[in-house]
Amino acid sequence: MTATDIHTGEAGAIVTADGQPLKVSLARALRRQRLFALALVAPLFIFVAVSFIIPIADMLFRSVENGIVEEILPETVKALATWDETSGELPDEAVFAAMVADLKVAKQNRTNTKVGQRLNYERSGMSSLFRSSGRKAARIKEGPYKDQLIKADKDWGKVVTWQVIKQFSPGLTPGYYLAAVDATQTPDGSIEFETSEKAIHTKLFVRTMFMSVAITLTTLLLGFPIAYLIATQPAKISNLLIILVLLPFWTSLLVRTTSWIALLQQKGVINDILVFVGIISDDGRLAMIHNATGAVIAMTHILLPFMVLPLYSVMKTIPPTYMRAATSLGAHPWPAFWKVYFPNTIPGIGAGAILVFILAIGYYITPELVGGTSGTFISNRIAFHILNSLNWGLAAALGAILLAIVLVFYLLYDRIVGIDNMKLG
Amino acid sequence: MNSFKSALIAAAVASVAAGAVTSAQAETELVVVSWGGAYSASQQGAYHDPYMAKNADIKIVNDDSSNAAVAKLRAMNEAGNVTWDLVDVVAADAIRLCDEGLAEVIDHDKVLAPAPDGTPASEDFGNLIVSECFIPQIVYSTTFGYRTDLLASKPTSVCDVFDLAKFPGKRALEKNPINNMEWALLCDGVAPDQVYEVLGTRAGVEQALAKLDTIKDSVVWWSKGAQTPQLLADGEVVMGSTYNGRLFAVIEEEKQPIAMLWDWQVFDLDGWIVPTGTKNKAAVMEYLRFATDTQRLADQAKYISYGPARKSSAPLVGKHATLGIDMAPHMPTDPANAKTTLLYNYEFWADNRDDIDERFQSWLLQ
Numbered sequence: 001m002t003a004t005d006i007h008t009g010e011a012g013a014i015v016t017a018d019g020q021p022l023k024v025s026l027a028r029a030l031r032r033q034r035l036f037a038l039a040l041v042a043p044l045f046i047f048v049a050v051s052f053i054i055p056i057a058d059m060l061f062r063s064v065e066n067g068i069v070e071e072i073l074p075e076t077v078k079a080l081a082t083w084d085e086t087s088g089e090l091p092d093e094a095v096f097a098a099m100v101a102d103l104k105v106a107k108q109n110r111t112n113t114k115v116g117q118r119l120n121y122e123r124s125g126m127s128s129l130f131r132s133s134g135r136k137a138a139r140i141k142e143g144p145y146k147d148q149l150i151k152a153d154k155d156w157g158k159v160v161t162w163q164v165i166k167q168f169s170p171g172l173t174p175g176y177y178l179a180a181v182d183a184t185q186t187p188d189g190s191i192e193f194e195t196s197e198k199a200i201h202t203k204l205f206v207r208t209m210f211m212s213v214a215i216t217l218t219t220l221l222l223g224f225p226i227a228y229l230i231a232t233q234p235a236k237i238s239n240l241l242i243i244l245v246l247l248p249f250w251t252s253l254l255v256r257t258t259s260w261i262a263l264l265q266q267k268g269v270i271n272d273i274l275v276f277v278g279i280i281s282d283d284g285r286l287a288m289i290h291n292a293t294g295a296v297i298a299m300t301h302i303l304l305p306f307m308v309l310p311l312y313s314v315m316k317t318i319p320p321t322y323m324r325a326a327t328s329l330g331a332h333p334w335p336a337f338w339k340v341y342f343p344n345t346i347p348g349i350g351a352g353a354i355l356v357f358i359l360a361i362g363y364y365i366t367p368e369l370v371g372g373t374s375g376t377f378i379s380n381r382i383a384f385h386i387l388n389s390l391n392w393g394l395a396a397a398l399g400a401i402l403l404a405i406v407l408v409f410y411l412l413y414d415r416i417v418g419i420d421n422m423k424l425g
Numbered sequence: 426m427n428s429f430k431s432a433l434i435a436a437a438v439a440s441v442a443a444g445a446v447t448s449a450q451a452e453t454e455l456v457v458v459s460w461g462g463a464y465s466a467s468q469q470g471a472y473h474d475p476y477m478a479k480n481a482d483i484k485i486v487n488d489d490s491s492n493a494a495v496a497k498l499r500a501m502n503e504a505g506n507v508t509w510d511l512v513d514v515v516a517a518d519a520i521r522l523c524d525e526g527l528a529e530v531i532d533h534d535k536v537l538a539p540a541p542d543g544t545p546a547s548e549d550f551g552n553l554i555v556s557e558c559f560i561p562q563i564v565y566s567t568t569f570g571y572r573t574d575l576l577a578s579k580p581t582s583v584c585d586v587f588d589l590a591k592f593p594g595k596r597a598l599e600k601n602p603i604n605n606m607e608w609a610l611l612c613d614g615v616a617p618d619q620v621y622e623v624l625g626t627r628a629g630v631e632q633a634l635a636k637l638d639t640i641k642d643s644v645v646w647w648s649k650g651a652q653t654p655q656l657l658a659d660g661e662v663v664m665g666s667t668y669n670g671r672l673f674a675v676i677e678e679e680k681q682p683i684a685m686l687w688d689w690q691v692f693d694l695d696g697w698i699v700p701t702g703t704k705n706k707a708a709v710m711e712y713l714r715f716a717t718d719t720q721r722l723a724d725q726a727k728y729i730s731y732g733p734a735r736k737s738s739a740p741l742v743g744k745h746a747t748l749g750i751d752m753a754p755h756m757p758t759d760p761a762n763a764k765t766t767l768l769y770n771y772e773f774w775a776d777n778r779d780d781i782d783e784r785f786q787s788w789l790l791q
Contacts, residue, residue: 113524124780128772131524200787207790266595267660290645368648373600373789381786387496389779390521 063396066173069165072115073102077169085163085187095162096145103130103137121391122175123164129155163187176397201398204378209405211296211377212360218300219307219356220349226304227311227348232320242312249305257366260298264289264370295367295375302366303359307352314348350417358406378402453708454484459513461489463674467728468513470746472716479715483708494518498527498700507702510709513562516555516694520771523558528698529706530557536710538718540737549719549735553694555771560717561696561734563725566757566766567604568690570657570672571664574682583689584612586664587640597653597665600646602785603774604666604691607767609636611689617765621773630781634788646789657683669757673730677748677755687762693769696734732758 014022070077075098083091106112116130136152150157167187168175178184182199183191193199226245230238248256263269266285274280288294318341326336364379371377378398385395413419457473459465465487473485488509490497495518501507514522522528533554537546547554553561571580576592585592586608598605610620610629613636623629637644645662647653653667654675669690675681697717699709715721722733723741730752733739742752753759 110526110530114526117521117524120776121779124777126776127524128776197791198784198787200783200790203787203790262659265659265661369652373646376790384782387493389782390495390499390525391779 059392059396060400061396062393063176063400064172064174065393066118066168066175067171068115068118069169070171072106072111073099073165073169075099076102076165080162080166080169083162083166085159085166088159090146090157090159091162093144093146096149096156097143099156100137100140100145100149103134107134107138117390119164119168121179121389121394122168123160125155126161126164129153129161176393177401179394180397180401201378201381204376204381205401205405207376208361208378208402211292211375212357214296215299215303215360216307216353216357218296219304220353222300223304223307223311223352224345224349227308227315230308230312231315231318245305245308248301253302253365254369256302257298257369260294260301261289261370264294264297289370290372290375292371292375295371298366298370299360299363302363303356306355306359310351310355311345311348314345314351318344346417350413354410354413357409361402361406452482452484453705454486455510455705455708455712456486456488456508457511457513458488458490458494458509460491461487463670463729465489467725468716470728471724472721475721476712476715483712485712495521495527498522499525501700502527502702505702507700507704509700510703510705511712512698512700513695514698516559516561516696517769517771517774519559519696519698520556520775522698522700523556524775527701528558529701529703531560531699533560536560536713538714540719540735542737544737546717549737551736553734555694558698559694559696560698560713561694562717562722563695563731564692564734564758565695565731566669566687566690566692567599567666568669568672568757569664569666569686569688570653570676570683571686572657572660572662572682573684575660575663579684580664580686581688583608583686585686587612587636589640589643592663594663595643595645595661596640597645597647597656597662597667599666600648600789602781603769603778605637606630606633606781606785607691608689609633612636617767620767621770624781625773625777630784634785637788654681654683657681669755670730673755677745677750685762687757687764689765689767690757690762691767691769692757694734695731726752726756730755730757732756 016022016025076095079095079098080091083095103112106115112130112134113127116127119130120127133149133153133156137149140148140152155161167185175185178191180201182194182201184194186192226241230241230245233241261268265271266287268289270288271280271285275282275285280286288297322340322344323336326340327333331339361377362379364377364383367375367377368380368383371380379402382395382398382402385391385398410419457468459468469487473487477483477485491513494512494514498507498509498512501509512528519528523530533547533550534545537550537560539545540549550561553564555561569580569583569586573579575594578591580586580592586596606624607620610623610633611617613632615623615632624633645656645665647656647665647667650668650671653662653665654671656662657665658675658679658681664686669685672683672685676683676685697713699706699713703709717735719735719737720741722735723738723743725731726733726738726742727744727746733742739758742756744750745752754761757763
């Protein structure tokens with residue numbers, strides 16, 4: 001483009017043929033392109049938002065959400081606002097009157113049991129208190145309400161019942177997160193940790209991390225030589241090896257888990273062989289299943305392909321000439337491997353380790369079936385609260401903490417190894 | 426893998442039955458949720474097939490999701506799209522679903538057929554109607570089975586489970602405080618009528634756990650009902666608790682050297698609930714009237730050793746459909762088996778389950 005081709009406007013700015021300033025015209029063209037690109041990715045973006053981000057955000061919100069008490073017992077919550085929960089005295093007549101009125105409405109809508117279930121997570125006995133009181137409150141026609149309600153169920157005469165209701169009346173609560181780290185909040189606002197005999201979640205979090213690291217290490221230990229073999233053998237053999245690695249991958253998870261039970265149990269194949277050969281006596285059969293060992297063995301097997309495949313795809317790209325060059329320049333095979341070959345596999349190790357670790361901390365069927373008491377994970381508790389106790393708030397809080405831990409590990413990994421170094425293939 | 430085989434058969438039966446009615450016009454599809462395996466097969470044989478034979482316009486589709494029914498129903502309800510029409514759940518779950526407003530309240534006398542002699546349904550089922558949303562179907566029990574060939578003598582009491590000196594070997598117990606805590610207290614000298622009073626206190630929970638501590642190292646904990654029969658058959662454990670129907674299958678159908686220990690079996694109920702928001706309410710109610718009548722409940726016992734929930738069904742219980750053996754002596758409710766029993770305490774566990782479960786699970790970790 002020569003200088004004479006350029007149109008100049010009155011102000012001296014460069015304009016296009018139709019007199020528009022070039023800057024504006026260019027911006028418009030770029031905007032159109034950007035919108036087009038956005039329209040192309042929109043389906044994926046909407047899909048990810050609808051099926052992934054929104055549900056997760058909703059689940060996370062449940063870990064603090066607590067609107068139910070205020071929604072079902074609105075009058076009581078209002079009346080309780082002026083009551084001093086640390087006074088050790090029962091609330092006054094107005095609160096009891098409000099509770100009876102709320103219970104009557106709730107009974108009609110069949111929601112009294114719902115709020116009872118919610119409060120039962122905080123204090124055992126609330127479930128039946130609200131179930132039976134719904135019926136009885138309908139029969140209380142006129143005041144004074146206090147004595148009649150306490151007569152209907154003596155739990156209404158306990159200060160702690162009202163303290164729990166007041167403590168969990170706000171629409172947002174830290175209660176689930178506290179429960180997730182084995183703590184509770186006392187009425188005066190201080191936080192109290194459970195005694196170690198009742199603390200369960202912190203123990204399980206630590207164990208989950210520990211076992212997942214152990215599983216990641218064993219898959220690496222077993223997967224590295226396999227991946228090396230596949231990457232260095234001629235295509236005929238390596239294809240066969242890949243099928244052998246993938247075959248269990250295509251088998252049902254339950255079938256694989258159950259076959260490990262058949263192999264490892266005390267009257268199982270491995271113990272039988274060891275007894276037959278004479279390595280152990282019949283009374284000294286090894287306990288290899290229904291404990292942490294069993295969980296690590298079964299999960300290592302299940303997660304092995306996730307380690308082997310990224311390793312293989314990275315090793316495949318390392319030219320064999322590197323090793324040849326190293327040895328021809330005088331390195332012994334071991335230093336040649338350690339100093340030349342191994343550093344090149346680190347992106348694969350990183351990818352495999354992250355995959356295996358993240359999958360491992362979320363597993364629950366395998367630990368449930370083969371983990372016994374020493375091999376259960378925090379995910380088993382999450383499953384219990386989702387499926388059985390219906391305490392989704394606590395499950396969400398446990399899940400959120402697990403998610404935070406994974407993110408911390410991820411950042412640590414980024415600091416130490418660098419996420420750019422990761423290679424999935 | 427017997428349950429796998431029966432699941433296959435059930436699936437085959439279902440698909441054949443489905444194929445037979447697809448030609449009919451204007452059909453209603455009822456999604457019935459149940460436990461799968463041998464249990465769904467018994468319902469197929471006793472309820473679904475005869476009903477579809479009589480009503481060509483109804484197609485019954487099985488969904489084996491009862492394990493997670495409470496959570497799934499709640500999720501469906503929140504999403505505003507309930508796709509199930511009838512759900513088979515244990516009574517404790519029925520109470521929970523009713524409490525949450527996820528199950529329809531049933532007027533038992535209006536919806537269900539009276540007994541052949543005219544006794545109204547509510548009387549025929551009696552106190553087994555433990556929730557206003559619940560329609561009882563069977564009585565089952567959680568009880569013990571033991572290996573007849575691996576023990577020096579025959580255990581006669583549930584307390585033999587706690588006696589490692591006389592009955593050495595591993596035991597299978599459920600990884601769950603329910604039932605285990607009751608048995609532990611009973612064997613620790615607590616009077617049967619005081620069990621729940623004691624268990625309601627902190628000291629009582631510790632007492633039960635202390636009793637369980639004496640056998641903790643010899644326990645294999647199960648979480649799926651099929652595990653105990655397998656563990657017994659493999660000789661991994663010498664005794665173990667599970668549902669009585671599972672033990673019947675491994676003893677009578679698979680002829681394993683296992684026998685029943687009925688002492689202090691814990692009765693529990695299983696039955697139907699109609700989910701709030703079902704789109705086929707009228708059709709479901711009609712089906713329920715048929716499927717829970719006296720004859721149908723008695724018919725189910727031909728396929729599986731669970732006792733019918735109606736009093737009027739008991740005399741009609743006959744022989745097993747394929748084995749040809751008398752089913753009455755295998756029912757948990759048979760007087761010879763039911764000398765000492767507990768009934769699952771729904772109210773107690775609804776109140777205390779979460780709390781005791783937490784303590785129990787952390788005890789397991791110690």
